[in-house]
Amino acid sequence: MGLDLRKPIGWFFLALGLILAVYGLMTKGDAEMYRRSLDMNINLIWGGVLIAFGLFMLIPALLDKGGKD
Amino acid sequence: MTLPLPLLAAASATRITLQPIDNAILIIYVLVVVAIGFALSRYMKSSSDFLTSGRSIPTWVTGLAFISANLGALELVGMAASGAKYGVATAHFYWVGAIPAMVFLAVFMMPFYYGSKARSVPEYLKMRFDERVRALNSVAFAVMTLFASGISMNALAKLLNQLLGWNYDAALWICSGVVLIYVLKGGLTSAIYTEVLQFFMIVLGFAPVVYLGLQDAGGWDAIKTTLQGVAQNPASVNMPVPKEAYDTNAWTSAWGPMLGGPSKNPMGVDWFAMIFGLGFVLSFGYWCTNFLVVQRAMAAKNMTAARNTPLVAAVPKMVFPVLVILPGMIALALTAMPNKGYRIPPPILSDAVYAKAVEGAKTNANDPAAAHKAIEEALGKKVNAAAVTDLLAKHKAAPLSDQQLTEGISNGIAEYDYDGVILSLVKKYCPPGLLGLALTALLASFMSGMAGNVTAFNTVFTYDLYQAYFAKDKSDKHYMWMGKFITVVGIMLSIACAYFAKQYNNAMDIIQLVFGFVNAPLFATFLLGMFWARTTGTGAFLGLFGGIGTSALFHSLTLAGENTPGIKGGYLGVVHTFPSEMAQNFWLASFAFGACLLLTAGISIMGRRTKTDEELKGLVYSLTPRTVDADLPFYRTPGFLGSLLLIGCVILNFMFW
Numbered sequence: 001m002g003l004d005l006r007k008p009i010g011w012f013f014l015a016l017g018l019i020l021a022v023y024g025l026m027t028k029g030d031a032e033m034y035r036r037s038l039d040m041n042i043n044l045i046w047g048g049v050l051i052a053f054g055l056f057m058l059i060p061a062l063l064d065k066g067g068k069d
Numbered sequence: 070m071t072l073p074l075p076l077l078a079a080a081s082a083t084r085i086t087l088q089p090i091d092n093a094i095l096i097i098y099v100l101v102v103v104a105i106g107f108a109l110s111r112y113m114k115s116s117s118d119f120l121t122s123g124r125s126i127p128t129w130v131t132g133l134a135f136i137s138a139n140l141g142a143l144e145l146v147g148m149a150a151s152g153a154k155y156g157v158a159t160a161h162f163y164w165v166g167a168i169p170a171m172v173f174l175a176v177f178m179m180p181f182y183y184g185s186k187a188r189s190v191p192e193y194l195k196m197r198f199d200e201r202v203r204a205l206n207s208v209a210f211a212v213m214t215l216f217a218s219g220i221s222m223n224a225l226a227k228l229l230n231q232l233l234g235w236n237y238d239a240a241l242w243i244c245s246g247v248v249l250i251y252v253l254k255g256g257l258t259s260a261i262y263t264e265v266l267q268f269f270m271i272v273l274g275f276a277p278v279v280y281l282g283l284q285d286a287g288g289w290d291a292i293k294t295t296l297q298g299v300a301q302n303p304a305s306v307n308m309p310v311p312k313e314a315y316d317t318n319a320w321t322s323a324w325g326p327m328l329g330g331p332s333k334n335p336m337g338v339d340w341f342a343m344i345f346g347l348g349f350v351l352s353f354g355y356w357c358t359n360f361l362v363v364q365r366a367m368a369a370k371n372m373t374a375a376r377n378t379p380l381v382a383a384v385p386k387m388v389f390p391v392l393v394i395l396p397g398m399i400a401l402a403l404t405a406m407p408n409k410g411y412r413i414p415p416p417i418l419s420d421a422v423y424a425k426a427v428e429g430a431k432t433n434a435n436d437p438a439a440a441h442k443a444i445e446e447a448l449g450k451k452v453n454a455a456a457v458t459d460l461l462a463k464h465k466a467a468p469l470s471d472q473q474l475t476e477g478i479s480n481g482i483a484e485y486d487y488d489g490v491i492l493s494l495v496k497k498y499c500p501p502g503l504l505g506l507a508l509t510a511l512l513a514s515f516m517s518g519m520a521g522n523v524t525a526f527n528t529v530f531t532y533d534l535y536q537a538y539f540a541k542d543k544s545d546k547h548y549m550w551m552g553k554f555i556t557v558v559g560i561m562l563s564i565a566c567a568y569f570a571k572q573y574n575n576a577m578d579i580i581q582l583v584f585g586f587v588n589a590p591l592f593a594t595f596l597l598g599m600f601w602a603r604t605t606g607t608g609a610f611l612g613l614f615g616g617i618g619t620s621a622l623f624h625s626l627t628l629a630g631e632n633t634p635g636i637k638g639g640y641l642g643v644v645h646t647f648p649s650e651m652a653q654n655f656w657l658a659s660f661a662f663g664a665c666l667l668l669t670a671g672i673s674i675m676g677r678r679t680k681t682d683e684e685l686k687g688l689v690y691s692l693t694p695r696t697v698d699a700d701l702p703f704y705r706t707p708g709f710l711g712s713l714l715l716i717g718c719v720i721l722n723f724m725f726w
Contacts, residue, residue, distance in 0.1 A: 002111075005130055005262050008105055016506065020503070020506070023502045027500075036497060036500055037499065037500055038284055040281075042277055042499075042502075046503060050273060053269075
């Protein structure tokens with residue numbers, strides 16, 4: 001159907017990734033909070049993964065549309 | 070007896086507090102799914118668009134929706150629970166109980182579902198057989214799918230109430246409301262698109278938790294060693310001790326312990342029941358005939374896409390045990406490891422009950438034995454005596470607060486709430502941020518479950534009940550209106566089923582039992598219908614009834630494990646006792662399938678054929694030209710891809726032999 005699903009998915013995970021990554025940066029020094037995730041800043045790390053995934057979905061979708069025009 | 074709502078909230082041991090970022094993630098998800106609904110509404114021009122997506126969806130979307138429709142939150146929670154209870158053998162539900170059926174559906178059955186241009190599974194049955202068979206299937210399916218939806222929503226609302234302290238009614242109505250909006254606006258396409266979104270949410274939301282759990286436990290080898298210890302000494306983790314010792318690899322090896330016999334593995338199942346009962350009858354019965362999943366394949370844009378849909382779905386399905394079953398095994402391993410500070414959560418008890426236990430502890434602060442007794446009485450659960458002694462010693466040294474006493478008591482409970490495993494791991498490893506992601510993923514899967522059930526229901530109702538029996542020649546606009554109307558009704562009925570499930574736990578067990586009876590023989594009917602032109606409508610109809618009757622009879626004459634006759638079976642006398650309920654279930658399915666097969670074939674042969682070869686063209690294997698794959702290179706044909714998947718499956722089975 002008319003809506004290319006890669007776009008909403010791409011934007012959604014890009015947004016989520018950015019939110020998590022920024023939050024991760026904001027809470028970078030909080031050792032107490034990240035003790036439970038085995039002392040890894042999981043928000044920053046996983047935020048990065050989500051951003052990558054969002055782009056992985058979004059870029060081909062945007063390029064595709066550009067190609068058709 | 071129901072406690073007033075404020076007291077229904079669980080003890081602080083299980084409560085999670087959300088930070089603004091977690092709430093933000095949740096709200097964004099809700100906005101996105103509603104926006105998708107609205108974005109699709111302009112494409113909803115006909116009843117076919119609304120109810121069947123007008124056959125326009127690309128393979129990767131239908132494939133992921135196919136697997137996602139099946140991956141409801143109950144599956145997530147249940148598989149983790151099984152992973153803890155039974156170990157890697159749970160993967161049988163996927164590697165034996167799903168992949169072969171999905172490949173079979175793709176290669177052999179989709180040509181009939183898709184090629185017949187049937188708009189639903191019951192409609193295929195009407196084309197192949199007659200109205201009676203369609204009516205039986207559509208009524209049974211409609212009822213079952215509403216109950217499934219209600220059970221799912223009840224579980225969700227209960228979870229949100231217990232975990233986050235949200236009001237049960239508000240959670241139920243708001244979540245249902247969100248689903249209603251996006252399904253009403255965008256129809257089946259909305260449901261499918263959000264199912265794909267939910268798929269990614271689940272993978273990306275839970276992968277970090279699994280990763281952290283794996284790291285914390287010391288890796289797969291450490292887990293394996295620990296679980297071998299558990300298998301040799303289940304009592305060390307308060308698990309039931311079997312009469313005969315389990316195989317050492319009972320938790321870490323999928324086949325060996327089972328081939329050793331039902332007493333060697335905690336599932337209590339023998340290999341025949343596993344392969345035939347689960348692997349063939351139940352799994353093919355679900356994956357090949359359940360309209361909830363088949364509907365997603367039928368929405369594909371062409372025949373090749375439709376056939377590839379289950380194959381695309383099978384790839385993540387093969388890998389999912391890592392995401393859903395491994396957490397359960399990690400949880401059990403962590404519980405068995407002394408210094409990890411983790412245990413599989415105890416059964417959920419109210420604050421009032423804990424308060425009584427704390428009283429009992431304080432009153433008997435100097436007498437551990439008496440305290441232990443008082444606590445056990447208050448909780449109604451077994452409690453570890455050593456834990457009580459420890460706790461009282463700490464309390465004597467420096468008086469503990471009520472809160473600390475409650476936690477100590479809770480940690481000492483020697484029984485497990487396996488369903489709480491996945492959430493306890495989320496709580497253990499997720500800081501705010503990731504927590505919001507994981508919880509939103511869980512919420513998404515519940516809502517997806519409801520959306521999936523409602524979209525299957527509204528299609529079957531509108532085309533197979535309403536159009537077929539009540540309003541035959543109305544305009545398409547009328548059917549589209551009815552489709553929307555029945556969507557609203559369907560959601561309301563789901564909510565009603567949710568309240569019913571909440572109130573009458575035992576009734577729900579009976580209902581699900583009946584659904585099991587109905588589903589068990591189903592695949593025999595389809596198998597004969599699709600592969601034997603001689604099968605008649607009368608044969609199919611009576612065969613189905615015979616199969617259902619056999620299920621009920623089998624159940625009434627057998628029992629499992631330590632159960633007493635009654636709702637668990639054996640109420641007409643116990644002819645045979647099975648080592649476990651799972652074994653009983655798999656054998657029941659085998660017998661029901663066999664009965665249906667024999668009856669259907671027998672009655673068909675004894676009667677006259679009612680349909681000519683011409684009428685059955687495209688509906689039966691022998692009468693359908695096999696030109697479908699002629700223009701594809703062989704390595705892209707469903708047959709070849711399916712074979713690759715099966716080989717992959719066999720390899721996985723060997724890896725975890």
